[in-house]
Amino acid sequence: MLQSSSYYMQPEPKPHNPYQDPRYAKYEKYGDQQELEAEIERDAKLLFKKKQLEKIEGFTGYFEFMRPDFPSPVYYEGETYSTAAHAYNAAKLIDPNMRRRIQKAPTLQEMYNVARTIEEPEGWTHKKLKVMERIMRDKFRRSRDMRERLAATQNREIINFLPDKSEENLYWGMVGKQGQNQLGKILERVRQSVHDESEMEQWMQNNFNLVEGRKKLPSINLEVFKDGQLIESITLENKPYYVFGAHPHKCDVVLKHPSMSRVHAAFLIDQDLGVVLIDLMSKAKTKLDDQTLEGCIPHQVKANSKQKVIFGLSTRVYQISIDYSKMQRAVEIEKKNLEREMRLLEKLDNVDNIDMDTLKSTLGLIKQDTIYVSNLPYSVTEQELMELFNDCGKILSIRMPENKQTKQNRGFAFITMADEKAARRALNYDGHKFYNRRLKVNQAEKKAEIEERRINGEDFRQGKGEALKNDDRESRDHRDRRDDHRDRRHRSRSREVRNHRERDNKRDNYDRDRSRERRNRSPRRNERDNRDQKRNDKTEKEREIKKRSVSSKSSHSSKSSSSSSSNSSRSNSSESNKSSDIENNNEQVIQEQIKSSSQKQKVE
Incomplete structure (x- = not known):
């Protein structure tokens, strides 16, 4: 049977028209090809612009504040510059006159003309990134508005696009698709610190040479006066900076006056300037000896002058005194x-x-061949110690200090071995039982180390720290073992009590059930119960009869009392009537006498 041609012959494919696709249905209304292409081009531009919004490409328009030459004051090494670009170019110079020329340049063009004549100092390539970050952080620290605008860019990539291709532009920005974009990365780090609320701390650490180490930090004492009376004393120590303000979590000293800013001012300890006071761009300002401080500029505090500080509009006066003894x-x-x-x-x-x-003897480095043995019995001899440590190696000397009064040893000894290996082997005797005592064996320390620990206020006695650690460890282990044993005993006892209780409950229920069944089954028990029931019924009947007799007697007595009360009331009423009649007669007699007396007077 012949198959129809339509079965195996495929239809001719129609040419694909992308504008008839459902995704492009909106383009069907355009009949003219030119209008259609113009609309597609407009959509492509919008898509490209949307992708551009994910990045900040170039510091123009709204983002012009990110430029280094944007007008914004910057403080660098004791001088204030009008822009970050002024400060960056001045940082290359050592000559103060040239720095002043850049600082006083009236326009950016004149500043750049002077900057072109500057030769970069040695090592500037390794230093310039840190200098730029320090300058940009100071720029944003001084303007809350610029910090908020920078934070509003959220997580968008910041790219510093520059037109001319040069070594400097390729380092700080990008030319086309080339460049390191270091300025954009600095701005992203500043933005991240603003988001983390750590911008102020990082500004302090980058822009000041803070003192490191507690031993070198002076203590700042503040005496608080109000209306001439001392009301409080504050001691600041163990930190390189202290923040004052109204924020309870960001500030070391909380100021509760309504005029205080969240972070109002700070004391910093700089290695070059000493103790300085900085106003952190507060609204109500800070005064040091009646001088209003400029924002974010350090003002040195004198040591023994007892200067006075007033924060905002508060009436409290803080008198400063600084103790440099620990630092000295x-x-x-x-x-x-x-x-x-x-x-x-x-x-x-x-x-x-x-x-x-x-070389070791010349440098004063003592060989680690001497050990310190403590917790010795007072009666121990050098010969016994020699026999004890003889297995570790050759012993050169044993020194046992004596008590001058008792002429006995003081419970510790210094043993010098032939070499360092023998001394290390002797350290294994730490904790060894000797005459019912646990020996404490440590490496002997140099006198210089002991002296340094004494000056630092630490315990300088040889080996005491380690011995205390061992004692604490032993006591802690013993305490843990005791507590574990006690817990196990408590758990076992509680388990036994619980099992006994459950068993007793089960036994009681079983016994009650059996006794109930036994009573129901035994006839003697039933007869006895019947007799008891009859006896109880009889006693109840007798009680009821007694109650009835008592109630009848009480009713009879109540009737008699009621009759007597009625008779008494009658007698009382008769007596009252009699008394009332007598009173009426007396009144009549008195009235008659009054009438007769009045008539006599008329006759007269």
Whole structure:
């Protein structure tokens, strides 16, 4: 059977028209090809613009405030500049006159003309990124409006597009698709710190040379006066900066006056300037000895002048005193260490070929061959210690300090071994039981280390810290074991009590059920119950009869009392009537007498 041609012959494919696709249905109304292409081009531009909104490409228009030459004051190394570009170019210079020329330049063009004549100092390539970040952070710290505008860009990528291709432009921005865009990355870091609310702390750390280490920090004492009376004393120590303001979480000292800003002012401890006071762009300002402070500019606080600070419009006066004694002790220790190192270097200059032992002795490095043994019995002898540590290696000397009064040893000894390996083997005897005592064996320390610990206020007795740690560890382990044992006993007891209780409950229920069944089954028990029931019924009947007799007697007595009360009431009423008649007669007699007397007077 022949198949029809329509079965295997495929129809000719129609040419694909993209504008008849459902996705392009809106373009069907355009009959003219030129109008259609113009509409598609407009849509493509809108799509491209939408993609551009995901990035900030170039600092123009609304984003012009990100430019380094945007008019915004910047403080750098004791001077205030009109823009960040002025400060950056001045940072390349050491000559103060040239810096002043850049600072006083009236226009950007004149500033750039001076900057072109500047030669970059040595090492500037490694320094310029840090300088620019410091300047840009100071710029945004001084303007809350610019911080808010920068934070409003959210997480969009910031790209500094520049037109001319040069080495400097390729470093700070991008030319086409080339460049490192370091300025855009700095702005993104500043924006992230604004989002994290850590912008102020990072500004302090980047723009000031803060003192590091508690030993070098002075203590700041503030005496608070109100109406001439001392009401409070505040001590600030152990931190390189302290923030004052109304915010309870961001500030070290909370100020509750209504005129205070959230972060109002701060004390900073700078390595070069010492203690400085900074107003953090507050609205009500800060006064130091009746001088209003400029925002975000450090003002040095004198040590012993007892200067006075007033925050905002508050009536409280804060009198400042600074104690540099701890800082001076740390400087003296550091100075002694430097002098010792200088003497050692002078000794080494005169020696050409030197072995390791001579080098150690020259540098004052004691071999780690001496151990410190404590918790010894007072009666121990050197011979016994020699026999105890003889297995570790050769012993050169044993020194046991004695008590001058009792002439006995003081419970510890210094043992010098032949080499460091023998000393390390002897350290394994730490905790060894010797005459019912646990020995404490540690490495002997140098006198310089002990002296430094004494100056720092730490416990300088040899090996005491480690011994205390071991004692604490042993007592803690014993306490843990005791508590675990006690908990196990408590759990076991509670489990036994619970099991006994459940068993007793089950037994009681079983016994009650069995006794109930037994009573129902035994005939003797039933007879006895019947007799008891009859006896109880009889007693109840007798009680009812007694109650009835008592109630009848009480009713009879009540009737008699009622009759007597009625008779008494009658007698009382008769007596009252009699008394009333007598009173009426008396009144009549009195009235008659009055009438007769009045008639006599008339006759007369």
